[in-house]
Amino acid sequence: MAQVLEFKLPDLGEGLTEAEIVRWLVEVGDVVAIDQPVVEVETAKAMVEVPCPYGGVVTARFGEEGAELPVGAPLLTVAVGTAPKAGQPATSVPSGSDSGSGAAEETESSGNVLVGYGTGAPAARRRRVRPAPVTAAVPVVVPAPVPSPASVPVAGAHEARGPVAVVSPLVRKLARQHGLDLHRVVGSGRDGLILRTDVESAIRTADEELSAPAAPVARTASVLAGERVPLRGVRGAVADKLARSRREIPDATCWVDADATELMAARAAMNGAGASAVTPKVSVLALLARVCTAALARFPELNSTVDAEAREIVRLPEVHLGFAAQTERGLVVPVVRDAHSRNAESIGAEIARLTEAARTGKLTPAQLTGGTFTLNNYGVFGVDGSTPIINHPEAAMLGVGRIVPKPWVHQGELAVRQVVQLSLTFDHRVCDGGTAGGFLRYVADCVEQPAVLLRTL
Incomplete structure (x- = not known):
């Protein structure tokens, strides 16, 4: 049976x-x-x-x-x-x-x-x-699912003051934060279960009623019109993290233009001499990531986090390097583990693997957490500079603009060189401008003279 x-x-x-x-x-x-x-x-x-x-x-x-x-x-x-x-x-x-x-x-x-x-x-x-313990299933008779109406706060709904059907503690907390009576919300889940979307819809309805002016009615309708995109899933998590970073971190930004002509020549030589089907080409991002790990070895203050409750700066021994990647589902930051122990080729291979996983939506939570420093290559969008928001709870982020031919004074003469703008956004609690400027200057020196890196290889 x-x-x-x-x-x-x-x-x-x-x-x-x-x-x-x-x-x-x-x-x-x-x-x-x-x-x-x-x-x-x-x-x-x-x-x-x-x-x-x-x-x-x-x-x-x-x-x-x-x-x-x-x-x-x-x-x-x-x-x-x-x-x-x-x-x-x-x-x-x-x-x-x-x-x-x-x-x-x-x-x-x-x-x-x-x-x-x-x-x-x-x-x-x-x-x-590892899942939570699974309750032993028993034979049940389950009716065919029936679409439920959209949930809105309904006057007089659930007048009995007994328990309400809410599974997630997050939903109860959200309702408490906004002073919403869950007894007056109709759940759209099975058997009247109140979901987070029900609470958010009720909150929006209440806010609109409070903020909407009494007149003119026509103007109110035009203000409220437009497409509404829910902040949830990956995009919602990114929004929450960026907002928290902006609230908690007193950040500052410094930047410098660097002549990347020699870096590009060094990359061409590497790929021309050793690239093959077995050893793929080294990307500019991989070289810059290797430069970052060398710079963090000299300026470890920037590979840290702040424990606000203990009022302590925690300097971290390993460099887990995050890199910003734009996907159809929003911005994600995959993390290259133990980047400090990798060479440019190894870092490049890991960046390629994680980028493909990001593109197909197959990144795991473990691959998106635990970063200690972030590299943001916004030059791929065709822009020169940016002041990015630090990836909380990290202490700094290096930004890289596009590499383009520009007039440049080289060896006392005006020449056309490959120029890139580098920017460092840092948590001013972990270091002062001298440390941040020293880090950025070292990165720029490695970009302009890649042989500087030989001392750390």
């Missing part, structure tokens, strides 16, 4: 409490195997595929693409133990569970992206995060 088991959105680690459905990988009626990915979701850290711990026939899905679900909300239901049709594999309850219990067994918990259950997955699966 078939049993219908409910699979809920699991804990994806890294303190994440919710995720947005990006793409369903299965349809109702599809046969799924144990540990097969069934949905792709976007968290505040990265895009992840979520595997189902049950094998069987999908009987229902909950949430349309674009919907935001809290951890613990139902994702889909699976009928297990059904007789397969011709040509279809038999379905089963995950290995190691009692009949009808649906107890799940953890596999390959290593602190990365995916959540895995069961023992029937291939050995060469991707690494996965």
